[in-house]
Structure formats: structure tokens, C-alpha cells
Amino acid sequence: MERARPVVPSLLLLLLLHFAVDCNGSKVGVCYGRNADDLPTPDKVAQLVQLHSIKYVRIYDSSIQVIKAFANTGVELMVGVPNSDLLPFSQYQSNVDTWLKNSILPYYPATMITYITVGAEVTETRDNVSALVVPAMVNVLAALKKAGLHKRIKVSSTHSLGILSRSFPPSAGAFDSKYAYFLKPMLEFLVENQSPFMVDLYPYYAYRDSPSNVSLDYALFSPSASDVIDPNTGLVYTNMFDAQLDSIFFALMALNFRTLKIMVTESGWPNKGAAKETAATPDDAQTYNTNLIRHVINDAGTPAKPGEEIDVYIFSLFNENRKPGLESERNWGLFYPDQTSVYSLDWTGRGNVDIVTGANITSSNGTWCVASSNASDADLQNALNWACGSGNVDCSAIQPSQPCYQPDTLASHASYAFNSYYQQNGATDVACNFGGTGLKTTKDPSYDACVYTTSSKMGTGNSTSAASTSNAEDTATWLTEGLPFMRRCGIPGASSLVTAGGWVSFASSAPSPPPQTHFPRKNSFIRLADVGALHLGLL
Structure with missing residues (x-):
């Protein structure tokens, strides 16, 4: 006979959030750059990522060592085709087929590769490689189709805000006409294959390069920032990130690509800089990234697209000591090479974070x-x-x-x-x-x-x-987040799950797990998390 068994609301909510990949909701990931000579091994990095419950990681190449390290971790990986490979990738299909056969297929799906970025910020490079992007993307897609993976692994390319000729006010956002020769066919490719337009956004640079026009509070999402009103639309902007993102949206809309999803593949703030880079501090980096995560997780969207889901990758996992340029270029990391945090960061976007000065507490x-x-x-x-x-x-x-x-x-x-x-x-x-x-x-x-x-x-x-x-807090969280999530994801019977006292019951004939008074290891007994997932039909 089936019987009802209670599951703690917060546990259920955790399960729902964990399996949110196939349902709506914004996602926050991290960029894993490796331009350094003092970084931990990829295996240790994969452990660090799991330790902090980071579910999405972007890398800039297809390093087999890195791809293997993320096998069976549940982390979704975005891999990249470097600009240096655009020429061979665009010239011969056989080059791409061989690459996919050797670098991707042996490790998929154990490693959950979900995106392939073909080129990165090509308009910022000295060599004129932008004309190679679309042919290379077409060849990558063709290789994926042969492997039957074109619907599971999406192909795109990342861009800087410099692809625009104008970004302010946001409603005047427009792509630079000199990139039209490759931009329009690329946008058509993205729409046809349901891939996102990828862009790297950095409010830090807007503030650093023009502090008289952009306030630090506005760049950091500070509540005390003065609002900026778009004179053409009347839309009110409270932060630079939204303004930059909407400038991309309006630029796409001007070319009749308003339905194209935008993904932010880089955004962050440096934790250290040269003497003149006064805003490059751990405090400001922590403030920006904390507020960015909260802004994204809450699905606030932007003034032009309220409620829009925005996927963001924070740059970067580590400081990279071999990067050229100003001091700040080498200090965007969330972690030091010894894997200690540069500053604390709440990846859930819902907790409280103490703003700290300096490195380790x-x-x-x-x-x-x-x-x-x-x-x-x-x-x-x-x-x-x-x-x-x-x-x-x-x-x-x-x-x-x-x-x-x-x-x-x-x-x-x-x-x-x-x-x-x-x-x-x-x-x-x-x-x-x-x-x-x-x-x-x-x-x-x-x-x-x-x-x-x-x-x-x-x-x-x-x-x-x-x-x-308290159970009251758990229940409130469940009612405001868990229950709507279940309804949004189409989980049947969502409205009948909450019972008296704020507990959640499921009919199940599965045996109840023994009490865990001394917290035995996960293989000793049936885990509550596994039982809850079974109830949802997720295991």
C-alpha cells in the first residue's frame, strides 16, 4: 500500500533547484582562464568548482586534460575554439571532424559539454579573422550533426561591447556597420539553430575609462546610485550592466532579431590594479559580483526586457599572472592559486555576504x-x-x-x-x-x-x-520559490503537495531511510536527497 512520507521543504527546494537545468531560470557560471604558471591542476579545479556548487564553467579551448577533469561532476562545460584555429576550422570540414572526434566525442556525455564558442571577441584582434567565424561555425555544426549532437551542443561566438558603434542611450544601441559582412549571416545562423548571441560586458571599464560620466555606485549596482533615464524610451536604469545589456538588445532589434536570446559570457571586476586603478579592489570586486549574482538569480531582467532570464559567466576563477597589460588584467580572480578565496561570494544569490577588505579572513x-x-x-x-x-x-x-x-x-x-x-x-x-x-x-x-x-x-x-x-522560513521559501518552480516546470500535482505545518508529502512505497544520528557516510544508508529525487521521478 502506498503511504505518504514527509520531506523537508528546504530539501525539496534544493532538489528542484539542482535539477533546474531543463526548466526556466537564469544561470550563473564562471570563466576558467589558464593564462598563468601557478594554477592548480584541472582535477583540483574541478573539485574546487564542486565545493562551491558552481554548475556552469567556460573554458577558452578544448584542453583534453580539463575536459576529462570535469567528467561525472554534473558541471556543464562551455568549450572554445581559439581565434588561432579559425583558419583551419573554416577551410576544411575534415579538420573540424577530426577535432570533434579526438577532443569532444571521447569525453561526452560524461563531461556535459553544452556550448562550443567559435572564436572570442574577434573584432578586438589585430588580425582580421572575423570573416572566418561563420564558415568555422558552419563546419562545427556540420560535425555535430554527423555525431547527432547538434541539438544538445549549441554553437556560437563571443563578442565584446566594441561590436557596437553606439551604446548610449541603450535604445540607440547599434552594431558597427563595418562588421555587417559577417554579423548578419552569423545572426541568421544563431536564429536558425536556436543558439544565443554571446557578449562580454564589463561595467568596470565604463567606469574606469570615464569616471566623470559613470559613477562607481552605478557600475556596482549600488542602491544609492542615481537613476539614468533613456530619453527615447523613458526606461529607468539603476545600473550599468542593464544599460549595456539593453544596448545589445536594441541593436539586435534594429536588425529584426529581437527574439534572439542574449547570453553574457564574461562579466566581473578586478580585485587589484595599478595606482591609478583605484576601483580595482577586493571590496569593489566582491560588491559587483555579489550584486550581479543576486540581480541575475532573481530573474529581474532589464528595463527593456523585464523578467528576462539572463545567463552570466563571471570572469574569472583565478588570477592569471601571465596576462599582459595593466596590473588589473592579471587580477580578476575569485580564488588564489592555492584555492583560497580572494573574497567570499554567495553563489546562490540569496544569502548575506560580509564585505571584507584584504585576502584571507x-x-x-x-x-x-x-x-x-x-x-x-x-x-x-x-x-x-x-x-x-x-x-x-x-x-x-x-x-x-x-x-x-x-x-x-x-x-x-x-x-x-x-x-x-x-x-x-x-x-x-x-x-x-x-x-x-x-x-x-x-x-x-x-x-x-x-x-x-x-x-x-x-x-x-x-x-x-x-x-x-525555522520550518516557517523553509515553508515561506517553498511557497514563494519551490511551488512556482514546480508549476513552471510542469511537475504534476504541484498545488497539492503542501500540507499542514509546511511539510511536503509524496505518496511512495519506498522504504524510509534509517535515522542518521551520527551522520554516516553517504553509502551507508539511503540518502534523503535520493529518496526525494525518486519521489519526483528524477532518478
């Missing part, structure tokens, strides 16, 4: 306790069970759907539990021993909404605030 007592990389899984599991049991550590934050559950690894969960015990017991050396599996560190291991407490914060009520969100 240190605790008031200077240390945290984490799992040693040299410890065996068996020893870590025993220590974790002890900490969450006899050690009286509150391990609710590492339960499914809670802020420290991801990444779902033994080392991550043990680190959170070890640090909680360490801080509760005076932050002494003995309190971080755990049979030799604990390790003291001076770098804050906190990430996203997962906060590793310090002894100064113990007892203030802050340590588990993120993990102990």
Missing part, C-alpha cells in the same frame, strides 16, 4: 581545526562519529539540505565537526587531535553559507544560525 583566535589530508577514510569516519556523538557536537549543519552538507565528502563533513568541537573546547591543541586526524590551520575554511565558527562566536547563537532555519 582569519579567526579571532587565529586558528581553525580541519581534517588532515593524510588521514585514512576509516580513521576520519570514526572521528566524525565520535564528534557528532560522544563529543556532543551539533552536526545538523552537515545534514542533507543544510549549508555545510555540500560538498558531500567525508573530509568536508569531518572538518566541520572537528572545528565545532575544537572551538567548543577552548581551541587547544588537544581539542584538535582526533587521534591524529585533525589539523590546525590559520585560514578560514568557511565557504558560501557554511560558516566555521570561532571560539569568540561560540555561545552567541551565530554558530548554527544557518543550519537551524
Whole structure:
């Protein structure tokens, strides 16, 4: 007999958001540039991306090492054909067929490649390669059709805002006529194949190059920024990003391509610059990227296209020390080469982020306790069970759907539990021993909404605030976001899922998972996340 079994609303919402790829909703990804000699290996980068729950990554070539690193991660990858390859790609179909056979097909679909960008900002290059873009795109599409992948992997090319002859006011946006010879056939190609128009937008440069005309607040999405009114349309702009994006939209509309989807393949802010680059700071970089993520995730759209879904890739994952130009050109990274954050960033767009100055944050007592990389899984599991049991550590934050559950690894969960015990017991050396599996560190291991407490914060009520969100808050989130999401995605019975008390019930004959008092490893019992996904028919 079927029976109803409750699922926590926040867990269900997490599941829905995780499987949102086939439904509506804006997406935020990150650009993974590699013009540096001090970066971690691609395998470690893939782990870092998963650690921060980043689901979309753009690379600028088709490095087999990188593509393989993202296999079975659930991360969607945008790969690139560099400008240097446009000539051979445009000349001979066999060149493209060979490339696809060797660089893409062996690793797909284990690596979820969703886009191929053919050329990047070709109008900004010294060599006149723009005429090669469309022929190369046509050949890439032909190769994909032979492999039966043309509907799963989309082909496009990225552009800078310099492709416009005019961008202000936004309604006057117009493409530069000198690019018409390749632009019109490219736009027709994109429409015919349902591919997006890709553009890189940088409000930072607008401010840096013309601070007397563009305020810093306007560039940073600051609420205190003065509004800018488009005199032709009366549309009100509160930030430079929207103004730049709408200038592209109006330029497309002028050529009768108003339905073409626009994707922002680069946007960001430098965290360091030369003496004259006063706005290139960690504070401003954090402010811009935080506000950008919130703006995109909320599906606010733009004044010209309110509610429009906008996919954005933040530039860039790492600082790149081999890039030429001003100091700022080498310092757009979200992370240092050692994989520590330049500043904290909430990728969900819904949390609170403390604006910080400088690089790594240190605790008031200077240390945290984490799992040693040299410890065996068996020893870590025993220590974790002890900490969450006899050690009286509150391990609710590492339960499914809670802020420290991801990444779902033994080392991550043990680190959170070890640090909680360490801080509760005076932050002494003995309190971080755990049979030799604990390790003291001076770098804050906190990430996203997962906060590793310090002894100064113990007892203030802050340590588990993120993990102990009330059912009322969960229910409100479910009603305002989860339920509309289900309806939007066409999941049947969405209106009948909410029951008394804000819980969600599904009829299921699946066995209930045993209680997880000491947080056993994911293979020990049936995971709640898997059960919830089964209820939705997603597994």
C-alpha cells in the first residue's frame, strides 16, 4: 500500500533547484582562464568548482586534460575554439571532424559539454579573422550533426561591447556597420539553430575609462546610485550592466532579431590594479559580483526586457599572472592559486555576504581545526562519529539540505565537526587531535553559507544560525520559490503537495531511510536527497 512520507521543504527546494537545468531560470557560471604558471591542476579545479556548487564553467579551448577533469561532476562545460584555429576550422570540414572526434566525442556525455564558442571577441584582434567565424561555425555544426549532437551542443561566438558603434542611450544601441559582412549571416545562423548571441560586458571599464560620466555606485549596482533615464524610451536604469545589456538588445532589434536570446559570457571586476586603478579592489570586486549574482538569480531582467532570464559567466576563477597589460588584467580572480578565496561570494544569490577588505579572513583566535589530508577514510569516519556523538557536537549543519552538507565528502563533513568541537573546547591543541586526524590551520575554511565558527562566536547563537532555519522560513521559501518552480516546470500535482505545518508529502512505497544520528557516510544508508529525487521521478 502506498503511504505518504514527509520531506523537508528546504530539501525539496534544493532538489528542484539542482535539477533546474531543463526548466526556466537564469544561470550563473564562471570563466576558467589558464593564462598563468601557478594554477592548480584541472582535477583540483574541478573539485574546487564542486565545493562551491558552481554548475556552469567556460573554458577558452578544448584542453583534453580539463575536459576529462570535469567528467561525472554534473558541471556543464562551455568549450572554445581559439581565434588561432579559425583558419583551419573554416577551410576544411575534415579538420573540424577530426577535432570533434579526438577532443569532444571521447569525453561526452560524461563531461556535459553544452556550448562550443567559435572564436572570442574577434573584432578586438589585430588580425582580421572575423570573416572566418561563420564558415568555422558552419563546419562545427556540420560535425555535430554527423555525431547527432547538434541539438544538445549549441554553437556560437563571443563578442565584446566594441561590436557596437553606439551604446548610449541603450535604445540607440547599434552594431558597427563595418562588421555587417559577417554579423548578419552569423545572426541568421544563431536564429536558425536556436543558439544565443554571446557578449562580454564589463561595467568596470565604463567606469574606469570615464569616471566623470559613470559613477562607481552605478557600475556596482549600488542602491544609492542615481537613476539614468533613456530619453527615447523613458526606461529607468539603476545600473550599468542593464544599460549595456539593453544596448545589445536594441541593436539586435534594429536588425529584426529581437527574439534572439542574449547570453553574457564574461562579466566581473578586478580585485587589484595599478595606482591609478583605484576601483580595482577586493571590496569593489566582491560588491559587483555579489550584486550581479543576486540581480541575475532573481530573474529581474532589464528595463527593456523585464523578467528576462539572463545567463552570466563571471570572469574569472583565478588570477592569471601571465596576462599582459595593466596590473588589473592579471587580477580578476575569485580564488588564489592555492584555492583560497580572494573574497567570499554567495553563489546562490540569496544569502548575506560580509564585505571584507584584504585576502584571507582569519579567526579571532587565529586558528581553525580541519581534517588532515593524510588521514585514512576509516580513521576520519570514526572521528566524525565520535564528534557528532560522544563529543556532543551539533552536526545538523552537515545534514542533507543544510549549508555545510555540500560538498558531500567525508573530509568536508569531518572538518566541520572537528572545528565545532575544537572551538567548543577552548581551541587547544588537544581539542584538535582526533587521534591524529585533525589539523590546525590559520585560514578560514568557511565557504558560501557554511560558516566555521570561532571560539569568540561560540555561545552567541551565530554558530548554527544557518543550519537551524525555522520550518516557517523553509515553508515561506517553498511557497514563494519551490511551488512556482514546480508549476513552471510542469511537475504534476504541484498545488497539492503542501500540507499542514509546511511539510511536503509524496505518496511512495519506498522504504524510509534509517535515522542518521551520527551522520554516516553517504553509502551507508539511503540518502534523503535520493529518496526525494525518486519521489519526483528524477532518478
